[in-house]
Amino acid sequence: MQFEETIEVDPSVLEKPENEDYTSSGYDTSTKSLTSSYNEYIVENGRRYHSYYGTEKYLMPTDEKEQERLDLQHAIFRLVWNDKLHEAPLTEPHRILDIGTGTGIWAIEMAEKYPMAEVIGTDISPIQPCWVPPNCRFEIDDAMQDWTFRDNFFDFIHARTFSSGVSDWEHLISEMKRCTVPGGYVELCEQSLVTDCDDGTMKPDHGIKVFTEHMRDAMRKMGRPWPDLAFLKNLLENAGFEGVTAAVAKEPMGPWAKDPRLKRVGSMSLLNGETAFESYGMALFTRILGMDVEKARKICENGLLAARNKNYHVYDPSIRVYGRKPI
Numbered sequence: 643m644q645f646e647e648t649i650e651v652d653p654s655v656l657e658k659p660e661n662e663d664y665t666s667s668g669y670d671t672s673t674k675s676l677t678s679s680y681n682e683y684i685v686e687n688g689r690r691y692h693s694y695y696g697t698e699k700y701l702m703p704t705d706e707k708e709q710e711r712l713d714l715q716h717a718i719f720r721l722v723w724n725d726k727l728h729e730a731p732l733t734e735p736h737r738i739l740d741i742g743t744g745t746g747i748w749a750i751e752m753a754e755k756y757p758m759a760e761v762i763g764t765d766i767s768p769i770q771p772c773w774v775p776p777n778c779r780f781e782i783d784d785a786m787q788d789w790t791f792r793d794n795f796f797d798f799i800h801a802r803t804f805s806s807g808v809s810d811w812e813h814l815i816s817e818m819k820r821c822t823v824p825g826g827y828v829e830l831c832e833q834s835l836v837t838d839c840d841d842g843t844m845k846p847d848h849g850i851k852v853f854t855e856h857m858r859d860a861m862r863k864m865g866r867p868w869p870d871l872a873f874l875k876n877l878l879e880n881a882g883f884e885g886v887t888a889a890v891a892k893e894p895m896g897p898w899a900k901d902p903r904l905k906r907v908g909s910m911s912l913l914n915g916e917t918a919f920e921s922y923g924m925a926l927f928t929r930i931l932g933m934d935v936e937k938a939r940k941i942c943e944n945g946l947l948a949a950r951n952k953n954y955h956v957y958d959p960s961i962r963v964y965g966r967k968p969i
Contacts, residue, residue: 683704686924686925686928687924687925687928687935687939689703689705689707689708689920689921689924690703690704690705691703691704691925692704692766692767701806701926701929701930702806702921702922702925703921703925704767704769707917708917708921709744709745709769710917711914711917711918711921712744712745712747713745713747714910714913714914715803715914715918716745716747716748717910718893718907718910718911718914719802719831719960721903721906721907721910722891722892722893722907722960723891723960723962727748727751727752727755728752728798728800728829728962728964729829729887729889729962729964730798730827730828730829730964730966731827732756732797732798732827734756734758734759735756735758735759735797735798735826736758736759736760736797737759737760737761737762737795737796737797737798738752738753738759738760738761738762738796738797738798738799738800739761739762739763739764739791739796739798739799739800739821740752740761740762740763740764740800740801740802741764741785741799741800741801741804741814741818742764742765742785742801742802742803742804742807743763743764743765743770743780744765744769744770745769745770745771746763746765746770746771746774746778746780748763748800748802749761749762749763749778749780750771750774750775750778752778752800753774753775753777753778754775757775757777758777759777759797760777760779761775761777761778762779762780762781763778763779763780763781764780764781764782764783764785765780765782765783766782766783766784766807767782768780768782785801785804785807785814785817786807786808786809786810786813786814788817789817789821791821792821793820793821794820794821794822794823794824795821795822795823796821796822796823796826797822797823797826797827798822798826798827798828798829799818799821799822799826799827799828799829800828800829800831801814801818801829801830801831802830802831802832803831803832803833804830804832805832805866805868805869806861806866809865809866811869811877812877812881815828815877815878815881816881819881819882819883819967822967823967824967824968824969825966825967825969826966826967827964827965827966827967828878828883828964828965828967829962829963829964830869830874830877830878830961830962830963830964831960831961831962831963832869832874832960832961833893833958833959833960833961834868834870834871834958834959834960834961835854835857835858835868835958836854836870836958836959837850837851837854837895837956837957837958838892838956838957838958838959839954839955839956839957840955840957841955843953843954843955843956844954844955844956848948848954848956849941849944849945849946849947849948849949850895850945850948850949850954850956851956852941852944852945853919853923853941853942853944853945856923856926856927856931856941857922857923857926859931860926860927860930860931861926863930863931864930870961871888871890871961871963874888874961874963875888875963878963878964878965879965881965882967882968883965883966883967883968884965884966884967884968885965885966886963886964886965887963887964887965888961888962888963889961889962889963890959890960890961890962891959891960891962892904892957892958892959892960893907893911893957893958893959893960894907894908894911894955894956894957895908895911895912895915895949895954895956895957895958896908896909896911896912896949896950896951896952896954896955896956897909897912898952898954898955899955911949911958912949912950915945915946915949916946919942919943919945919946919949920939920942923938923941923942923945924938924939924942927941927942
């Protein structure tokens with residue numbers, strides 16, 4: 643094969659001694675900095691945590707066990723919300739953004755639901771699959787920094803169970819609004835982290851109640867108080883969104899509900915709890931509250947034992963709030 647042009651050699655390379663290699667002469671040819679910079683992890687209490695952006699940026703595991711749990715949690719959300727991926731009244735969106743996309747399953751299903759749209763999912767951890775619909779892609783990004791997306795770009799911006807990683811809600815909502823097209827929607831979906839009960843079977847020392855109270859204490863200590871419905875509504879309204887609408891759905895823990903759909907939700911939530919208590923609690927309790935590993939693990943185990951007890955009829959309210967950017 644003949645090439646018309648030859649590659650010119652850098653004169654500085656020719657000036658080096660013959661026995662000197664690239665490393666010793668100051669050239670780093672390793673690809674480690676490129677391939678592993680976003681794959682920095684620590685192993686703690688038998689679980690793998692992402693650490694590239696700092697150990698307090700995201701306090702939940704990112705290992706395979708957690709990825710399976712996240713996909714199960716997505717299935718629970720779909721069932722809780724009557725198979726609706728969102729509440730905002732979308733018609734034909736052209737660009738959709740999913741903040742804190744996790745395994746990317748919501749973004750993938752949105753790409754399938756809206757084939758006319760470009761769907762982007764962002765997360766600080768690269769755990770998303772490679773095989774995705776052609777109109778879906780993922781980017782590594784810290785949503786708490788200034789966004790690189792241009793103004794008035796997305797028709798719909800979505801964030802689900804993202805609150806544990808939010809250090810500045812006003813900044814986050816400001817960036818969401820800036821990047822949403824006039825007339826586009828922003829939607830937040832969170833679990834209330836307030837264990838509730840309608841029939842008085844939950845006592846003050848109920849394992850799940852104690853677990854969630856410790857979680858709330860840890861989040862307050864980090865300066866990230868857990869948001870409730872009123873907080874999320876006020877966020878969007880104060881940011882200038884119009885038609886702010888909120889919806890609440892109950893997520894039973896355990897198959898104790900009479901309604902077939904809620905019974906299935908409870909069964910799946912109980913299965914999710916097999917790893918959820920550990921995922922949510924261990925890093926928060928040990929790193930933030932300063933508990934020893936044994937005490938933290940005991941609180942997580944008591945939460946799971948309470949979830950398995952058929953005499954307790956508790957649930958966790960799930961919240962969706964959306965608003966429209968003024969035209």
